[in-house]
Amino acid sequence: MTITHGRSRTISRRTHRRRVGGGRPRHSLTPWPESPPPVVVEVAPPVVRQHRAPSSSRSYLYAAVLRCALYLGPLSVAAAAAEPLARVEWPVPLVTLLLGWAAAQALTCTGVSVARRAGPAAAARQVGLGFAVVAGLWCALVWVAPSTMVGPDRGLALVVGLGGLATLATVTAALVTRAEAAIVLWCLPCWALAAITLADLKPVGTLLPAAIVVALIRAFQPIVVPGRRSRRPRLNRAELLRGGGYLIIGASQAICVGLVWQAGPSGSTAPFWLPLLLAVPILEALIGWHTRQVEAGLDAAENGADYHRHVRSVTLITLVGLLPPFAVGIALALAAYQLPAGLPGLVDTQSGVLGLAGGMLLGGVFAITYLVAARGRTGIAATIASAPPLTAAVLPFLPLPSSGPLPDAVAVLAATHLAGLLVVALIAQPAQSLDDNRRTS
Structure with missing residues (x-):
């Protein structure tokens, strides 16, 4: 899952007075030559609001x-x-x-x-x-x-x-x-x-x-x-820092894949890869919808309060979409320890179910990481992505009981997923105020 950065746009909190003439796009950054002061008239918002083409709505x-x-x-x-x-x-x-x-x-x-x-x-x-x-x-x-x-x-x-x-x-x-x-x-x-x-x-x-x-x-x-x-x-410095953040994200994700793979049952990769492969298309669409709706709010918002309310609503719906991987992963992890004691090959079966749980939780963590990064919080996204490998490296040195590499990895991913959901809820406030006329990528 690689996020291709789109152009995010911001608008300023102004009255609904529009300058007539010139046909300048609402969000244009192209400098215009000096001209006589334009005539200011009151125009109803529907006349000047820029609507998107229906063909691009999906x-x-x-x-x-x-x-x-x-x-x-x-x-x-x-x-x-x-x-x-x-x-x-x-x-x-x-x-x-x-x-x-x-x-x-x-x-x-x-x-x-x-x-x-x-x-x-x-x-x-x-x-x-x-x-x-x-x-x-x-x-x-x-x-x-x-x-x-x-x-x-x-x-x-x-x-x-x-x-x-x-x-x-x-x-x-x-x-x-x-x-x-x-x-x-x-x-x-x-x-x-x-x-x-x-x-x-x-x-x-x-x-x-x-x-x-x-x-x-x-x-x-x-x-x-x-x-x-x-x-x-x-x-520039901001682009280098953002690139460094994505470097940490990519390295941490690869390490997480290696941790779950090596901790799983030897010679069996299907339980681990299957939920991850199934979750990627759904989570890609969810992230795309989220960023699209946040950007569309720039055209629909009448003021800063309306825009913030719109972003909070979109974030709430996104949280609902991010909950199933967490719920299914936790359910599979709990089910792995509820298997009958006399079941033949119990250890391998339990490891397989835990592998399914790890793959499901890992897909959710990936989605949260990319969503937070797409909202402009690359540093927070890098922190979320690096938390599981760093925690897995520190756990052997802590005086805590351990059930094995795979249960520890699943527990760490579950905790990271839960923390990521809280972070997504907290970033419901837009990264930039509508008063900021800068454009970020």
């Missing part, structure tokens, strides 16, 4: 579906690469996910800002440079890591990691250059190879690396195809 649903389809690219690559993944040690995919997901979050955040000011080519160049640095770091790690961490075949571990990073770079470039629909089509070969692998029809061999490279080249088309070069603008 655009957030289309964007959510498109992003989910885009995320199927990395998942299909992982499914098609099941055989080589089984031949490397478990740190290889986890470290690849850690490096790639953290870089994808940070570069998406900063790349969108660069794309607005300098165009898609400059943004794609920044994403390519960032992932090139990450790829170099991965090569260095494979070179110095012991064989117990990467497996007997270092070359295979190197290729597996580079393939995963290339796939995440493709998704990131598609987001910052607004080419999601095109990249989804170019990732269809990866989907087909994943289906072939899951059906156990025949080995994909070198077809998978070829499909990854083809999609990668298409994603970076703005810099692959010769054209007018533009200088990449320097990021």
Whole structure:
């Protein structure tokens, strides 16, 4: 779940006197030349209020579906690469996910800002440079890591990691250059190879690396195809801080995935991944609806009090949508300890149910994190995202009873989810007053 930052808008608290003439957009920032004082007349609000086109009223649903389809690219690559993944040690995919997901979050955040000011080519160049640095770091790690961490075949571990990073770079470039629909089509070969692998029809061999490279080249088309070069603008301090916050968010999310995966029953990943995969499309749509409604309130609000009331109503509905993952996760965690004592394979069954609970709670924490970040509280979102891995690292040193890694991970995620719901309720107050005429991304 990667949030592509949209342009949030603010309006000032003024009377409903409108200046007639010029046709200047209500929220325009374009400077106009000095002109004689305009005639001020009283105009009814419906005459001058800017209405959105009906065709865009559900655009957030289309964007959510498109992003989910885009995320199927990395998942299909992982499914098609099941055989080589089984031949490397478990740190290889986890470290690849850690490096790639953290870089994808940070570069998406900063790349969108660069794309607005300098165009898609400059943004794609920044994403390519960032992932090139990450790829170099991965090569260095494979070179110095012991064989117990990467497996007997270092070359295979190197290729597996580079393939995963290339796939995440493709998704990131598609987001910052607004080419999601095109990249989804170019990732269809990866989907087909994943289906072939899951059906156990025949080995994909070198077809998978070829499909990854083809999609990668298409994603970076703005810099692959010769054209007018533009200088990449320097990021300001606020953009760098926001990018750093998303870097922490991405790294923390990858660590959480690793914690639940490694704490779960060995050789069983379906209970953990299933609720997470099912929750992503719903939560993406919920976040898109929330941000859309908050932005729409800028056009509908008559004054600051109306806008604050509108945001509080939207936040209340969003909280209702965020409660089911928490409730289902808690119910599954409690049910895991209510299984009959004489049930064969009780330990594995209990671990499987706890894995389901962990995946459900993890999806809710992801949604809360992105929602808070989309509301402009990147620091708070980074704090929420980093709370589970930091707590899991501190728990062994505390004089507290422990039921095992998986129950501890589920308990930490439940506490984080609950705290996140409280944070969402507290940010019902808009981040900026309507008196502030700045525009933030």
